Amino acid sequence: MEPLSPSEPGTANVLEVLQPLIRCESLAKRYEVGGGTVHALRELSLSVMPGEFVAVMGPSGSGKSTFMNLVGCLDQPTSGRYWLAGEPVDSMNRDQLAAIRNRRIGFVFQQFNLLPRTTAQDNVELPLLYAGVPRAERHARALRRLQQVGLGERLDHHPAQLSGGQQQRVAIARALVNDPQLILADEPTGALDSRTSIEVMALLQALNREGITIVLVTHEADVAAFASRIISFKDGRVVRDAANDPLDAAAALAALEPAEG
Numbered sequence: 001m002e003p004l005s006p007s008e009p010g011t012a013n014v015l016e017v018l019q020p021l022i023r024c025e026s027l028a029k030r031y032e033v034g035g036g037t038v039h040a041l042r043e044l045s046l047s048v049m050p051g052e053f054v055a056v057m058g059p060s061g062s063g064k065s066t067f068m069n070l071v072g073c074l075d076q077p078t079s080g081r082y083w084l085a086g087e088p089v090d091s092m093n094r095d096q097l098a099a100i101r102n103r104r105i106g107f108v109f110q111q112f113n114l115l116p117r118t119t120a121q122d123n124v125e126l127p128l129l130y131a132g133v134p135r136a137e138r139h140a141r142a143l144r145r146l147q148q149v150g151l152g153e154r155l156d157h158h159p160a161q162l163s164g165g166q167q168q169r170v171a172i173a174r175a176l177v178n179d180p181q182l183i184l185a186d187e188p189t190g191a192l193d194s195r196t197s198i199e200v201m202a203l204l205q206a207l208n209r210e211g212i213t214i215v216l217v218t219h220e221a222d223v224a225a226f227a228s229r230i231i232s233f234k235d236g237r238v239v240r241d242a243a244n245d246p247l248d249a250a251a252a253l254a255a256l257e258p259a260e261g
């Protein structure tokens with residue numbers, strides 16, 4: 001049999017659909033602090049398949065962000081192994097980590113992390129600027145993503161001229177602009193009211209239906225209810241990992257009273 005090898009750019013890779021997108025084996029992160037050891041993550045083993053929508057829950061300090069930073073190739077484990085789309089991340093150097101991040105992952109944060117004196121359009125173009133994409137293509141790709149998140153009419157607005165939910169949608173457009181397979185979102189609805197949270201979840205569900213894998217951290221069971229798998233952390237360990245019959249966020253939104261204004 002022919003050995004399985006990565007496909008040419010731009011072609012679908014059968015191998016990548018059959019193997020886990022995220023695969024962790026005995027992943028651990030320890031910090032030495034004041035003579036003691038903090039076990040932020042203990043011997044974590046789990047896989048996430050392409051197309052899953054995973055919610056990560058657990059009390060403060062249970063290791064959720066540590067897990068997201070490792071999965072996002074922002075940090076290296078103290079021990080254990082991690083493969084992203086089959087590539088062994090734990091043996092990569094800083095340049096290789098940056099490259100795999102740019103190629104495969106989009107990040108969404110609780111506080112949006114948009115540049116304040118910069119338009120929505122330019123905020124979304126930024127990752128493409130770093131990637132050296134020519135100006136006209138940057139413009140077209142950012143525009144398409146902003147239209148996709150429903151902000152085609154707000155291209156020239158600065159973050160302060162947008163609502164919280166609109167700012168988070170700009171951040172999601174920015175996360176999408178590199179065409180990632182994986183979106184990692186650490187409490188993306190933590191700064192939003194409940195209606196706006198459901199709007200953001202409806203957008204993430206729509207992206208998931210297009211095939212993007214989503215892993216999000218949330219403290220709220222109401223938000224986790226939109227995911228199809230819920231993983232609970234405690235003291236750096238997974239204490240529960242179960243399938244969930246997800247609520248449909250678009251339907252939940254339609255059932256709410258119309259927004260004022």
Ligand SMILES: Nc1ncnc2c1ncn2[C@@H]1O[C@H](COP(=O)(O)OP(=O)(O)OP(=O)(O)O)[C@@H](O)[C@H]1O
Binds near residue numbers: 060062065067
């Ligand atoms: N750089 C660091 N140095 C030392 N300890 C750290 C460091 N980063 C995290 N920790 C510790 O690791 C543990 C896990 O932290 P982590 O940020 O992953 O928790 P979390 O589940 O995301 O919490 P929260 O819900 O409050 O965001 C905590 O006990 C934390 O104090």
Ligand SMILES: [Mg+2]
Binds near residue numbers: 064065
């Ligand atoms: Mg955290």
